[in-house]
Amino acid sequence: MGRWQPDARVRLQEAAMALYGERGYEQTTVAQIAERAGLTKRTFFRYFADKREVLFWGAELLERQMVGAIEATPESASALGMIGAALEAAAARFEEFREFAVPRHRIIAASRELQERELIKGVSMIAAMTSALRARGLGDTTADLAAHLCVTVMQVAFRQWVDDPEPRAFQQVADEVLAQLRELACAG
Amino acid sequence: MGRWQPDARVRLQEAAMALYGERGYEQTTVAQIAERAGLTKRTFFRYFADKREVLFWGAELLERQMVGAIEATPESASALGMIGAALEAAAARFEEFREFAVPRHRIIAASRELQERELIKGVSMIAAMTSALRARGLGDTTADLAAHLCVTVMQVAFRQWVDDPEPRAFQQVADEVLAQLRELACAG
Structure with missing residues (x-):
């Protein structure tokens, strides 16, 4: 946590896409995306302003x-x-x-x-x-x-x-x- | 009030357009549009779902x-x-x-x-x-x-x-x- 993760953006995107496909975009939270990617919400917000910006x-x-x-x-x-x-x-x-x-x-x-x-x-x-x-x-x-x-x-x-x-x-x-x-x- | 106004739609539109131009769309309320048209809010909603639909x-x-x-x-x-x-x-x-x-x-x-x-x-x-x-x-x-x-x-x-x-x-x-x-x- 706090360290620069070279592949964090890609991992977050892949996790988000998987969750949006499984449960729908509306039902997915940033916390769930971060968890699926094995990262923190804080890391998520280093790359994306919100869950929409992943797309x-x-x-x-x-x-x-x-x-x-x-x-x-x-x-x-x-x-x-x-x-x-x-x-x-x-x-x-x-x-x-x-x-x-x-x-x-x-x-x-x-x-x-x-x-x-x-x-x-x-x-x-x-x-x-x-x-x-x-x-x-x-x-x-x-x-x-x-x-x-x-x-x-x-x-x-x-x-x-x-x-x-x-x-x-x-x-x-x-x-x-x-x-x-x-x-x-x-x-x- | 309650009577059918043959030209009410046009009067409401003209009032709305005048107010949107004068004060801006965001700042205009349905009550103001109805008042400017000399009609009631109730009459407004007989013709339009909301102030956006006037446009x-x-x-x-x-x-x-x-x-x-x-x-x-x-x-x-x-x-x-x-x-x-x-x-x-x-x-x-x-x-x-x-x-x-x-x-x-x-x-x-x-x-x-x-x-x-x-x-x-x-x-x-x-x-x-x-x-x-x-x-x-x-x-x-x-x-x-x-x-x-x-x-x-x-x-x-x-x-x-x-x-x-x-x-x-x-x-x-x-x-x-x-x-x-x-x-x-x-x-x-």
Whole structure:
């Protein structure tokens, strides 16, 4: 107790996910999470503000990585190229945390409070990407639309990816969804 | 008191909007709204569940009208044609309630609780339109994407419409935003 635990964050997350799945998010307490992880409540609060943040601490990192991917595209990149780069960054992150992302999605879908929090994170992500796209010279409306399209493709692809009975690469699902979006928007 | 007031709903809405604008949404009570409208709290609660619903009772009607517009398109309509019909229904509604829609937007933008409620209404609208588009034979992913695109265009156009120093027709703004979305998605 009081010592720095190198794997404490991961242990707390795993314990929280297990308990949220077993008893439900509402019924789980921080004390139970800490106990399951073999750590103290004090250690829990060193890593997370509350039990909700166990589920959302990665969302800010995802946002930064998607924004970073937009910023790192070559100067000649088109708006669609920048959207593609942001989706590649999301794919890398989802694959890395697949074992966390899938149960997380189910837990959030079962709680209205968590869904609201997820919606707010989506709005924050759109705002951050809109700024990054504007900084790359897109007009205000185009930047706003491109950020919305990127998050739409990510969300629609994510739902397919977690529900897919045959595990597939997120990148492949996202590519297909983006192709369907283009087919839809460009018809006629 | 106790009598049916034919214009009570409108009077209560106007009183609420005036007070939300003057003192802020959080600081306004139902008693103050009723008093300003020259009605009783009891009459208020005959029309609205709480002070928040004064701002949101029209959102369900908007959703039903957009879904109805999709259902009313001819059998030969494309996905884009159905999106266009839903946007026309939204335009008609926004123009009818322009004097309500513009201050409502500012009041919601100033309150996190109201923004969350607005986000949830947006999700409900996407779900309702996705169902209507599926019922018209679109595949699951295409229906989901088309509903997202429709709400994206509506939201981006709405923000431009309320901020426009020169009042323009919502339909015109939405047409321009949809054209920009197509240009973006179909490039390359």
